[in-house]
Amino acid sequence: xxxxxxxxxxxxxxxxxxxxxxxxxxxxxxxxxxxxxxxxxxxxxxxxxxxxxxxxxxxxxxxxxxxxxxxxxxxxxxxxxxxxxxxxxxxxxxxxxxxxxxxxxxxxxxxxxxxxxxxxxxxxxxxxxxxxxxxxxxxxxxxxxxxxxxxxxxxxxxxxxxxxxxxxxxxxxxxxxxxxxxxx
Numbered sequence: 075x076x077x078x079x080x081x082x083x084x085x086x087x088x089x090x091x092x093x094x095x096x097x098x099x100x101x102x103x104x105x106x107x108x109x110x111x112x113x114x115x116x117x118x119x120x121x122x123x124x125x126x127x128x129x130x131x132x133x134x135x136x137x138x139x140x141x142x143x144x145x146x147x148x149x150x151x152x153x154x155x156x157x158x159x160x161x162x163x164x165x166x167x168x169x170x171x172x173x174x175x176x177x178x179x180x181x182x183x184x185x186x187x188x189x190x191x192x193x194x195x196x197x198x199x200x201x202x203x204x205x206x207x208x209x210x211x212x213x214x215x216x217x218x219x220x221x222x223x224x225x226x227x228x229x230x231x232x233x234x235x236x237x238x239x240x241x242x243x244x245x246x247x248x249x250x251x252x253x254x255x256x257x258x
Contacts, residue, residue: 144183
C-alpha cells in the first residue's frame with residue numbers, strides 16, 4: 075500500500091514539473107508533438123509531388139478568399155443575428171448557433187472550392203475523377219446539402235436548449251450566487 079502511494083505521489087510530482095515547464099499536462103504535449111509530426115509528414119508528401127507552385131498558389135488563394143470573401147460574409151451573418159437578438163439577452167448563446175455552421179460551411183467551401191465551383195476548363199473535376207474513380211460534378215449539390223444539414227442541426231440544437239426544462243428554482247439560485255456582498 076505504501077509503495078503504491080509513493081508511486082502515485084512521484085507521478086503527480088513529475089506531472090506538476092511538466093505542467094510548470096510546459097504549461098499544460100503531459101498528454102497535451104504528446105498530442106501536440108504527434109500533430110506536428112503528422113503535419114510535417116503531410117507537408118513533405120504534398121510538396122514532394124513536384125507541384126509545389128500549385129500548392130503555394132492554393133494557400134495564397136485560400137487566404138485571400140477567406141479574408142476578402144468568407145470573413146465579411148460570416149461577420150455579416152453574425153451581425154444580423156446579433157441585431158435580431160439584441161434585446162433578448164441571449165445574444166452570445168444564439169450567435170454561436172449561426173457562427174459554427176457558417177464557419178464549417180466556409181471551411182468546406184475553402185477546401186473544395188475548385189470542385190464546388192465546377193471551374194470550366196481547369197480540369198479539377200476530371201483530375202478528381204481520374205484519381206478517385208468517383209464523379210466530380212456533384213460537389214455543389216453536396217456542399218449545399220451539407221451546409222443545410224449543418225444549419226438544421228444547429229437550429230435543432232438551439233431549439234432543444236431553449237425548450238429544455240429547468241428546475242423551478244434554478245434561475246433564482248443562479249442569481250443569488252452571482253450577487254456580491256455589499257461591503258467587499
